[in-house]
Amino acid sequence: MKKIVIKLNGETRYTHVEPNDTLLDILRDNLGATSVKSGCERGDCGACAVLLQGESVRSCLIFAVEADGQAVETIEGMSKDRKMSDLQTAFHEKNAFQCGFCAPGTIISTVELLKENPQPEKAEIQEAIAGNLCRCTGYSTIIDTVKEFSEKK
Amino acid sequence: MKKEYTNIGKSALRIDGKEKLSGAAIYTDDIDFGPNLLYAEIVESPYAHAIIKNIDYSEALKVPEVITVVTGKDFPYQFGLYMKDRHIFPQKKVRFVGEQVAAVVARCPKVARRAAKLVKVEYEELEAVISQIDAAEDKPKTIVHEDLGNYWHVPWFFPRANTNIAHWRKIRKGEPDKAFKGAAYILDDTYNVPRYSHCPIEIHVAVGKYDLSGRLTIWASSQSPHTQRHVFAEALAPLGLKHGNIRVIAPHVGGGFGAKAGVTMEILAAAIATKVPGNPVKVLWTREREFYNTYQRLGVQARLKIGVDKTGKILALHHELLWDAGAYVEYGANVVNAVGLSAIGPYKIDNVSIDSVCIYTNLPPGGAYRGFGYSEFLFGLESHMTRIAKHLGLDPIAIRRVNAIKEGDTTAYGAKMNPNGLHKAIEAVEKEIDWYGKHTTNNPNKVIGKGFSLLWKAPAMPPNASSACFLKFNEDASINLLVSGMDIGQGYLTVMAQIAGEILGVPTSKIRSENPDTDRNPYEWQTVASHITWSSGNAVKKAAIDARNQIFDLIVRTKYLPKDELYLEDEKVKCHTNPNFELALKDFVVDGIQTKDGTYKGGPILGKGTFLPEFSTTKSNPETGQGGHPNVHYTVGAAAMIMEIDKNTGKIKILKAVEAIDCGKAINPDLVNGQIVGGLVQGLATVLYEDMRYSEKGKLLNPNFTDYKIPTAKDIPDVIVPIIVEVPQPDGPFGARGMGEHTMLPAAPMVANAVEDALGVRITSMPITAEKVIMTMIKEGKYKD
Structure with a gap:
């Protein structure tokens, strides 16, 4: 067991990890960030996407020890003053989710996209979320929501 | 007013x-079950069909933190929804690759996984039957269930002992033989639809806790909490458990699509919990297992014969569907039944014979999947309608108008059709897709095709649901x-x-x-x-x-x-x-x-x-299917698409898809539209991308998202237009009737019809991949380098 430190949504958190624990394992089991979902454990589905040092990664493909000393952001950290972020609210208003299981990962990918490219074209949105599998929505509402949201900003 | x-x-x-x-x-796997939580890891059969000679788990028990190992000997109990053809763990033999034969229970998931590898199972391999056509023989070489004649089943199933035929739904209406003789044109062909996987992004998970007072609680990612409680109570009755002692808690569900209906792996959490009182025990599937050890959509080979007069009016239909239902059909047999009742499609047909046959094979169990068999038979039926129109020189929409069912027409089993907006849906789609407009491309390597399909589906339920x-x-x-x-x-x-x-x-x-x-x-x-x-x-x-x-x-x-x-x-x-x-x-x-x-x-x-729908009954003549009222109502709709195909590569791009569904009353139009778009994309995935591949020995070769491709955000039509039609359902709340599954149904035939329109080749098996398009063109001498 090794003690590591992670800045999770702005808060310094310490935890003990095994060498083969993934970042996904410890976010869910040790640090209570259950919005980070496990869907395939091999990097295919994107349900476990988080921001590591500001860049989206699949937390199932990263060992926890690799994240030692780094900042991790999940959607648990997006609400401010007891209100969801504008992006989350846009997803709600436009029904850009159904079962909700892939939504956290998709929102993480969207946050990263809009940071780098505040006015993305449709194809750029499709590319940015192509690593987040959704079986419910057929993606159209998600793409439209992100497009509309970015145009309003 | x-x-x-x-x-x-x-x-x-x-x-x-x-x-x-x-x-x-909070989804099921997000719940904190506390420090007593145990983890169960199953031991899987490597064979599709084998006798279990011996299970030696002594080495697994020696691993520190392993609590116990359970096998079929611990639970000699049968279960099943419509037919009790399963055991919690198989008793004498395994029937599909990946079937659970034992489970190791440990304090830590990694320990459980390691210890499960130490369980030694001795098998005597038997010949497996992979094709339902082989399995359907009168005297098959391999019998999957020797005890079929003794299984409890619902009264509307007709299993045949000493064969692999678990159920045979027959419909006989009018005089089809005579009517075929008077037909101006008969089209007789066979269609093949493979198996598919639901792929909810949330994997199956269930946690069982048998507490020290004797109460059993199960948390499960579930579509069916009460039905699961009932199935658990029936299966575990020998342990003294009854409905009143069992509680099912269903948190948020990360997608179902039929996969989480009925009972599959959840039975393990319920049963294993009784062996470790006071400790919750978690059974969490992997993505691989999600593919091969829950339900899969059944495969089918459908022979379809339709006779029409010169105007395109259908005189007679014969539909013979041979279903690959897998190793256990306790749920899947009702898919077969549902299709037997409805395989005329949304048409008025006076002379009908349907044989829908549920056949055991040594592949994973088939079960409920969004569409419940209708996608499968509509692939053939709606391909047929367009082909017949082409032969007669009619427009594909015109022939459907001639035959489309109306309120008061009789269904295949003799009941009257409910009020419906089928003609309105046809008209709305025809207009939105600009069916008679000129659709062209400037790219010389591409051709444009347009496809059309109708859809219908009824809920398949016991009459007292x-x-x-x-x-x-x-x-x-x-x-x-x-x-x-x-x-x-x-x-x-x-x-x-x-x-x-x-x-x-x-x-x-x-x-x-x-x-x-x-x-x-x-x-x-x-x-x-x-x-x-x-x-x-x-x-x-x-x-x-x-x-x-x-x-x-x-x-x-x-x-x-x-x-x-x-x-x-x-x-x-x-x-x-x-x-x-x-x-x-x-x-x-x-x-x-x-x-x-x-x-x-x-x-x-x-x-x-x-x-409770008090008018519904499954009582009917088993030889003709006439007399009952098994389906409460049908929901209907229509769809069309314009696609662009690359003549050199066969790659398909859908430029526009339109789907209109009559949901009676859209209580929440946004949610209805969301179902149409999402369901249509799921349907398109079955025809364009997805395909379960098995080895000759019955092992699934592509149980992951790398090799079994579900659509990403880049793999969707350029434009999808959902259309809501509202002809009220008299007994529905504010006139509403269901529409969630229906959204998938027209996708596959619509693609097949558009491919033929574009390239002049008719593909009669799913999926319709780029590779298959080109291979078919080469075979028919239509491919030009």
Whole structure:
């Protein structure tokens, strides 16, 4: 067991990890960030996407020890003053989710996209979320929501 | 004057939205079960068919932190939904690759996985039967279930002992042989549809806890909490467990699509828990297992013969469907049954013979999958209709208009067709896709094709499938709605809130409803069959009317106003004949109303409602299928697409797809549109991308998202236009009927029809990949380098 430190949504958190624990394992089991979902454990589905040092990664493909000393952001950290972020609210208003299981990962990918490219074209949105599998929505509402949201900003 | 609706027909915000988008939503695997939690890891069969000679788990038991190992000897109990053909662990032999033969229970998942590898199972391999065509022989070389003749099953199944035929649904109507003789044209061909996997992004998970008082609680990602409780109670009855001792709690579900209906792996959590009292035990599937050890969509080979007159009117239909139902058919046999009843499609046909045959094979169990068999038979039927039109020189839409079923026409089994907007849907799609317009491309390597398809589907349910609702007011006139349908993403709970809010004059946002706990929420059969808006919606409406009656009665008792003149609006009681009167619900729905003498009347308002379709029956002649009323109603629709195909590579790009569905009344139009778009993409995936590949030995070769491709955001049509048609269902809540599954149905035939339109080749097997398009063109000499 090794003690590591992670800045999770702005808060310094310490935890003990095994060498083969993934970042996904410890976010869910040790640090209570259950919005980070496990869907395939091999990097295919994107349900476990988080921001590591500001860049989206699949937390199932990263060992926890690799994240030692780094900042991790999940959607648990997006609400401010007891209100969801504008992006989350846009997803709600436009029904850009159904079962909700892939939504956290998709929102993480969207946050990263809009940071780098505040006015993305449709194809750029499709590319940015192509690593987040959704079986419910057929993606159209998600793409439209992100497009509309970015145009309003 | 008809009152405008306040909640119905409005795209109210989903009541579960903030939970799901803020990170608050708790799915089964998110629950903290505390320090006593155990993990079970199964030992899988490497063979598709083999006798279990011996299981030696002594080495596994020596691993520290391993608590116990369980096998079939611990649980010699049968279970199943419509036919009890399964055991919790197989008793004498395994019947598919990946089947559980034992489970190791340990304190830590990694220890359980390691120890499971130490379990030595000795097998005697038997010949496996992989093709349903081989399995269907009268005297098959391999029999998958020797005890078929002894299994309990519902009365509407007809298994044949000493064969692999688990059920044979026959429909005989009119005189098809005679009618075929008078046909101007007969098209007779065979279509093949492979198996498919649901692929919810949330993998199956179930946690069982048998506490020290003897109560068994199961948390599961589930579409069917009450049905699961029932199946657990039946299976575990020898242990003294009854419905009253068992509780199923269903948190949020990360997608279902039929995969989480009935009971599959959840039985392991329930059973294993009884061996480790006081400790919760988690059974968490992997993505691989999600593919091969839950349900899969059944495969089918369908021979279809249709005879028409010169105008395209269908004179007779013969449909013979041979289903690869897999190793256990306790749920899948009802898919076969449903198709047997409905394989005429949405057409008026007087002379019909249908044979829908459920065949055991040594592949994973087939079961419910969004569409419940209708996607599979519509691939052939709707391909056929376009081919017949082409032969007769008719437009594909025109031939469908000639034959489209209308209210009052007789179905295949003799009951009358319900009111429906099929012709309206055809017209709406025809217009939106600009069917007769010129669709061209400037790219010389590409060709344009257009495809059309109708759809229909009925809920497949036992005739006594019921729903129930409790409704309670809180002090602020907010409402808790207790129902037991599952919000699996479709927005069910929001729709139920809209129904209750409409009756009670309360905004949808003030109504709270959560996925159920069978100890606290009233009965619901299952969230399947696209029946839940209709059935549970009726129960909710009745509960709200019951609560409204209590409110009005209390006002009559205390304010002496005429009951018939009272109404609810803006969270208040008002009176038509006394405009000065109004009383806020929050002032009395819990506390009651104080009268002049200082006493209070009334008390907490609690509504209840139940619904059971009392007209439904499965009693019919087994040789003809005539006489019953097995289906409560059909939902119909139409769809069309314009695609662009690369002549050199066969790659298909869908430029525009349109789908119109008659949902009776769209209680929440945004959610209906969401179903249409999402379902259509799932349907397109089955025809364009997905395909389960098995080895000759019955092993699934592509159980992951790298090799079994589900669509990404880049793999969708450029434009999808959902269209809502509303011809009310007389017995539906506000006229609503189901539409969730239907959205997938037209995708595959529409693609096949558009490919033929573009390239002149007819593909009769799914999927229709780029590779298959080109291979077919080469075979038919139509490929030009």
